[in-house]
Amino acid sequence: MKNLLSNNYLLLIIRFSIGFVFIYAGVEKISNPNEFAISISNYRLFPVSVINLFAITLPWIEIVAGILLVFGIAVKENSTIIFSLLFVFTLAIVISLFRGLSIDCGCFGKGTQIGLMKLGENLLMLVGSFLLIVFGSDLQKLKLE
Amino acid sequence: MKINFPKIFFIILVSIIISLIYNHFNPNGLNLIRLEKKLSWETDSLSSFETKDSLFVDSTLSEIKKTIDTVVIDLKTETIQKVEAFKQPKAIKLDLAYKLFKQKILFIDARSPEEFAEGHIKDAINIPFYGSENYSKTISDLNKNETIVTYCSGSDCDIAQLSGEELFEMGFKRVYVFVGGYNEWTKNKYPISTKK
Numbered sequence: 645m646k647n648l649l650s651n652n653y654l655l656l657i658i659r660f661s662i663g664f665v666f667i668y669a670g671v672e673k674i675s676n677p678n679e680f681a682i683s684i685s686n687y688r689l690f691p692v693s694v695i696n697l698f699a700i701t702l703p704w705i706e707i708v709a710g711i712l713l714v715f716g717i718a719v720k721e722n723s724t725i726i727f728s729l730l731f732v733f734t735l736a737i738v739i740s741l742f743r744g745l746s747i748d749c750g751c752f753g754k755g756t757q758i759g760l761m762k763l764g765e766n767l768l769m770l771v772g773s774f775l776l777i778v779f780g781s782d783l784q785k786l787k788l789e
Numbered sequence: 790m791k792i793n794f795p796k797i798f799f800i801i802l803v804s805i806i807i808s809l810i811y812n813h814f815n816p817n818g819l820n821l822i823r824l825e826k827k828l829s830w831e832t833d834s835l836s837s838f839e840t841k842d843s844l845f846v847d848s849t850l851s852e853i854k855k856t857i858d859t860v861v862i863d864l865k866t867e868t869i870q871k872v873e874a875f876k877q878p879k880a881i882k883l884d885l886a887y888k889l890f891k892q893k894i895l896f897i898d899a900r901s902p903e904e905f906a907e908g909h910i911k912d913a914i915n916i917p918f919y920g921s922e923n924y925s926k927t928i929s930d931l932n933k934n935e936t937i938v939t940y941c942s943g944s945d946c947d948i949a950q951l952s953g954e955e956l957f958e959m960g961f962k963r964v965y966v967f968v969g970g971y972n973e974w975t976k977n978k979y980p981i982s983t984k985k
Contacts, residue, residue: 674811676817677812677815677817677818677819678817678819681819681823682951682954685823686947692823692824693822693823694823695823696819696820696821696822696823697821697822699819700808700809700812700818700819700821701804701805701808701809703808704804704805704807704808704811705800705801705804705805705808707804708800708803708804708807709800709804712800718793718796718800720791720792720793721792721793721796721797721800722800724792724797725797725800725801744945745945745946745947746941746942746945746946746947746948747946747947748918748919748947748948748951756919757919777792
């Protein structure tokens with residue numbers, strides 16, 4: 645099982661998938677920062693005054709981490725950033741679901757509502773980024789194989 | 790599993806610097822500190838609304854008496870354009886929503902087509918917030934000077950407000966957001982319909 649999970653081709657696929665998802669998510673949010681700020685405020689978890697700071701910085705952290713991940717630069721470090729972000733996002737979704745909120749997720753700009761499906765997607769990416777933290781993924785290992 | 794934490798700190802710091810620079814030069818950029826933006830409640834009784842409306846009807850009628858049909862149409866259009874526009878969508882409670890309903894004001898259901906089919910406020914039309922892109926024809930067919938009321942299931946959903954803000958940005962001048970939504974409407978046994 646460990647061999648399967650640490651398979652370099654699998655890790656490469658995970659790295660590309662998560663990297664591109666984060667680049668896409670970041671770009672969508674940057675294209676309409678106000679919409680993203682509204683989405684954050686709808687979670688009703690943070691004071692209004694800090695929401696814009698999140699809305700300005702979060703998408704760029706996603707994009708930079710996503711790009712570095714795709715290019716295989718500092719994989720473990722970027723996976724840690726992405727894992728932490730996903731953890732916070734998932735927690736926010738769980739809390740909102742428990743509170744019975746029916747709100748826009750804000751994950752990829754406008755368009756997806758929070759729900760179990762979204763939760764599943766996030767958990768899958770959490771597992772993926774955890775594998776990248778543990779095993780890393782670099783091209784040199786692939787070449788050696 | 791060796792993680793270089795200073796590297797993480799550096800990546801985040803660089804991202805934050807890029808984001809602040811980008812935001813500074815972005816014409817759609819945000820203020821660093823967000824000021825609380827809440828929908829203002831429509832506190833005025835609808836009497837002012839009714840007066841405006843009846844004035845409009847009266848003046849139109851008098852114009853009809855005085856002038857020929859074509860001129861009336863022009864005047865009508867002009868009068869409609871003069872209808873006072875809101876600065877932002879206004880939140881309303883059940884009593885006001887019902888008054889507007891009785892005045893045959895257009896209600897827009899922002900919920901999904903499935904929820905709409907299960908039951909909606911009588912004579913409301915469905916423009917789901919999720920997927921409103923597919924309803925651009927319905928939206929463009931509406932008169933933007935007309936007063937509209939958006940609603941969703943109740944105070945726990947945000948799509949009535951989001952939808953209201955979206956329509957307001959599209960050029961609708963008088964947008965009300967009925968906060969109590971469909972749940973409060975049905976609780977009071979006000980008219981509903983299940984027709985599509």
